[in-house]
Amino acid sequence: MQTLTGITSMATRALAADLAARFAEAHGRPVDLQSGGGVDVARRIRAGERFDLVLLAEDALQKLAAEGFVQAVHSFADSEVVVAVPEGRAAPDISNETALRDAVLTAKTIGYSTGPSGTSLLQRFEAWGLTETLKPRLMQAPTGIPVATLLARGEVDLGFQQRSELQGAPGITLLGALPEAVAIRTRFSAALGADASEGAQALLEFFCAASAADLKLGHGMAPPTP
Numbered sequence: 001m002q003t004l005t006g007i008t009s010m011a012t013r014a015l016a017a018d019l020a021a022r023f024a025e026a027h028g029r030p031v032d033l034q035s036g037g038g039v040d041v042a043r044r045i046r047a048g049e050r051f052d053l054v055l056l057a058e059d060a061l062q063k064l065a066a067e068g069f070v071q072a073v074h075s076f077a078d079s080e081v082v083v084a085v086p087e088g089r090a091a092p093d094i095s096n097e098t099a100l101r102d103a104v105l106t107a108k109t110i111g112y113s114t115g116p117s118g119t120s121l122l123q124r125f126e127a128w129g130l131t132e133t134l135k136p137r138l139m140q141a142p143t144g145i146p147v148a149t150l151l152a153r154g155e156v157d158l159g160f161q162q163r164s165e166l167q168g169a170p171g172i173t174l175l176g177a178l179p180e181a182v183a184i185r186t187r188f189s190a191a192l193g194a195d196a197s198e199g200a201q202a203l204l205e206f207f208c209a210a211s212a213a214d215l216k217l218g219h220g221m222a223p224p225t226p
Helices: 009-026 038-046 058-066 099-104 116-127 132-135 149-152 202-207 210-218
Strands: 004-010 032-036 053-057 070-086 111-113 138-140 158-162 172-177 185-193
Touching: 004 009, 004 202, 009 032, 009 070, 009 185, 009 202, 032 038, 032 058, 038 053, 038 058, 038 099, 038 111, 053 058, 053 116, 053 202, 058 070, 058 132, 070 116, 070 149, 070 202, 111 149, 116 158, 116 185, 132 138, 132 172, 149 158, 185 202, 202 210
Parallel strands: 004 032, 004 053, 111 138, 111 158
Antiparallel strands: 053 185, 070 158, 070 172, 070 185
C-alpha cells in the first residue's frame, strides 16, 4: 500500500508522529512525516514539494490555501506559549503581567522562536515599550532549533516557545504559561496538499478527530476550541 506523506512545523512534530503511528496501526497504511520550521515548510511547499498532509499555524496554512498550494483546511490543535529558564537557575516570578515584564527586563538574554509565537512575543515587547531596550538581548533560535537547546546550553537566561516544544526538554525548568492578560495562543491547522493521494482525506480526518484529544493534551496542546 502506498505510503502517505506529511510535513509539520516543529511545534507539532512529536504529536503528529504519534498520530501517524496510531493511524498506521488502525488503517494499515504507513505515513512518512517530515518536519521543519514553519517558515521553511511554507517555502518548500511553495517551491513545489508534494505532501499529502500539511500541519502549520493556521494563518500560514490559510495563506497557502489562498495561493492554491493546499486544500480542505481543518483546525487541528491550540497551543500556548510558555516560559522556561536553564535548569538550576533561579525561577523569576511570572504570575502576572507586571512580574513577567520585570522578569524580561532582568534577563540578560532572551530566547524566542521563529514563527507565530516569536512574532507575537515581539509584539508584546513593543506594546510594553521595550523594543529598543531588549533588542541587544534577544536571540532568535535558528529555524528548526528549539529554544530549549539555547536554554540548556546556557546561551539565554529566559526562553519563550510553544509548550509542546519546551515540555519535557532536558536541561531546562519550565515555569508555566504567560499570565492570562498577555497570553499567547496559536491555532494549528491541518490541510491536504493540492494534489493529495487517494486516502489522504482519511488521514486528515483522523488527525482532526475528537478521538485524538488524549494525544494532543499529552503533548502540551489542546483540541481546538470553537
